[in-house]
Amino acid sequence: MASSSSTSRRVYAFDNPRSCSQLFNKLFEEHPQLLQIFHPLYPASSFGPERIWLGLKHSDAAEEAQIRFAEGIQGPMFSRETYAAACTRLDEKVEEVERQGKVAWIKDHTACCIRKEVILRWLRQTSSLRAGENPTVFTEAFMDSLTPILLIRHPALVIPSWYRKQKPLLRQAVHDEDFRVCTTLAWSRMVFDYYRYQARQGHTNSTAAGDLHATEDGLPGTLIVVDAEDITHNTKPTMEKLCSILHLDPQGVQYLWDPVPDEEIPDDPMRRAFFMDIMKSTGVQQQAKNTAGQQLSLETEMAKWQVEFGEEDAAMLRALVVAEMPNFEYLRQYKISV
Numbered sequence: 001m002a003s004s005s006s007t008s009r010r011v012y013a014f015d016n017p018r019s020c021s022q023l024f025n026k027l028f029e030e031h032p033q034l035l036q037i038f039h040p041l042y043p044a045s046s047f048g049p050e051r052i053w054l055g056l057k058h059s060d061a062a063e064e065a066q067i068r069f070a071e072g073i074q075g076p077m078f079s080r081e082t083y084a085a086a087c088t089r090l091d092e093k094v095e096e097v098e099r100q101g102k103v104a105w106i107k108d109h110t111a112c113c114i115r116k117e118v119i120l121r122w123l124r125q126t127s128s129l130r131a132g133e134n135p136t137v138f139t140e141a142f143m144d145s146l147t148p149i150l151l152i153r154h155p156a157l158v159i160p161s162w163y164r165k166q167k168p169l170l171r172q173a174v175h176d177e178d179f180r181v182c183t184t185l186a187w188s189r190m191v192f193d194y195y196r197y198q199a200r201q202g203h204t205n206s207t208a209a210g211d212l213h214a215t216e217d218g219l220p221g222t223l224i225v226v227d228a229e230d231i232t233h234n235t236k237p238t239m240e241k242l243c244s245i246l247h248l249d250p251q252g253v254q255y256l257w258d259p260v261p262d263e264e265i266p267d268d269p270m271r272r273a274f275f276m277d278i279m280k281s282t283g284v285q286q287q288a289k290n291t292a293g294q295q296l297s298l299e300t301e302m303a304k305w306q307v308e309f310g311e312e313d314a315a316m317l318r319a320l321v322v323a324e325m326p327n328f329e330y331l332r333q334y335k336i337s338v
Contacts (some may be wrong), residue, residue, distance in 0.1 A: 010094055010104040011246065014191055015151040017109060017182050018161040020228040022278040024151055025107050027231075027239060031252035034105040035097045037090065041137070043078035044086040045112035052111065052119065058176035065171040072269070083137045091142075103248075110150075110187040113137060122186055123177050132197040135190040140198075147246065148195060150188045152331050153228035155324035156296045159183045160305055160317055169273055174316040183320065185327035192331060195223045222246075225335040235284050237338040245336065256283035298322075 011034075015021035028034055045052050046069075053066055070079070090106070097104040111119070113136045121127050134140055162183050166172055172179040222245060230238040235255065243250040260279040265272065298321060305314035 009147050009246070010098070010106065010145060011149060012146040013105070013107040013149045013151060014110040014113065014188055015107065016111075016153070016158060016185065016188070017274070018158045018165065019151050019153040020231050021107065021109075021151055022275060023281075023284070024226070024228070024231055025105075026257065026278055026281075027235075027253050027255070027284070028105055030254050030257075031105075031248065033103055033248055033252060035100065035102045037093050037097070037104055037106045039108050039112070040090040040093070040106060041083065041086050041108050041112040044081045044083045047078035048081040048083070048086075049079075050083055050116060052116065052181060053178055055120070056123070056177040056181070058178045059171070059173045061171040062173065062176050062178060065169065069170065069270075087137060087142075103246075106146075109182075110191060111181050114187045114190070118190070119181060119187075123180060129190060129193075132194065132201065134194055135187070136194075143194070144198065147222050147224070148191065149224045149226055149242075150192055150331060151226050151228060152185060152188060152328060152335070154296055155183070155185070155321045155328055156298055156301045157228075159320050159324070160301070160309075163309070163313070163317060165273060169269060174313055174320065180320070183324070185324055185331060189327050189331060192223065192225070192334070199223075223334075225331055227332055227335045230335070230338075232284070234338065238336070241336050241338045258282070 013021070013024065015024070025036065025038070029036060044050060094104045094106070115135060115137055118129065118135045121129075129135060134143060136143065163172075163174060163179070166182070170178070172182070224242070224245060226238070226242065236253075239253045240250045242248075243253065259282055265276070265279060298318065301321075302314055302318050305317050308314075309317065
């Protein structure tokens with residue numbers, strides 16, 4: 001497993017699908033101080049012999065879709081990819097980045113980094129993590145070498161968006177365990193709590209950057225929470241604050257870029273489904289902030305889901321959103337603010 005003891009300030013962006021993670025990554029893609037490492041554990045967690053989906057409870061349609069997915073463009077290439085191999089390769093890539101005098105910017109979905117037994121314990125509610133237990137496949141030495149960024153987004157935006165985007169390909173039903181794995185913020189909360197515990201024990205200098213009681217922004221180990229709403233509604237000030245915390249030049253953040261030419265769009269149906277918007281974009285589409293910081297109305301969103309998905313699925317989506325709100329509100333209180 002990844003176990004580097006280097007004290008360099010490598011950054012790890014832990015995110016969820018549909019959390020504006022591709023946009024967040026794009027903003028830093030050309031930063032001269034950084035070299036990005038993209039989804040290092042995704043192949044092992046999605047295609048390898050230890051892949052997350054094995055043994056999860058899901059519909060027959062989802063099972064059939066997973067078989068097709070595994071037989072697709074990426075599946076055969078990564079069918080033997082283990083977490084151990086992925087972590088070793090990540091160590092090597094990080095070391096190569098640092099030999100070049102750059103900062104490694106690593107981005108992956110948090111679920112891809114969580115140990116399978118932890119996922120199953122949470123889904124089946126058989127037991128909870130011990131205080132200070134590392135929920136990830138990484139060693140504590142590697143975790144403690146990171147500056148973690150937890151990217152969060154309101155569940156009422158994430159959950160229906162994932163349902164909409166994945167349905168033609170992965171065929172996950174709202175009640176499938178696979179669906180919960182992809183949409184819960186429980187994994188991000190576990191990572192957050194791991195770092196907070198280590199800081200309290202004096203094992204790292206991790207402090208939440210959004211915590212008013214934090215006394216330092218020391219690197220490595222500063223624990224950063226970013227709300228996707230701030231990326232889409234208050235982009236430049238949020239990026240400037242983040243750069244200040246990370247000791248990065250804010251001039252290296254890009255807000256405009258060229259779209260990917262049509263002839264360079266990959267044939268992979270997953271990449272077309274989930275990356276097309278960012279590939280065809282030309283920059284940040286600044287959205288107007290809700291008046292007076294209004295919260296999303298769950299009932300208003302529910303009415304939209306009823307029209308789009310039907311009464312039964314809309315009711316299940318609503319229940320998942322309600323169940324996820326404690327995780328979101330817990331993490332959001334520590335977000336960086338400008």
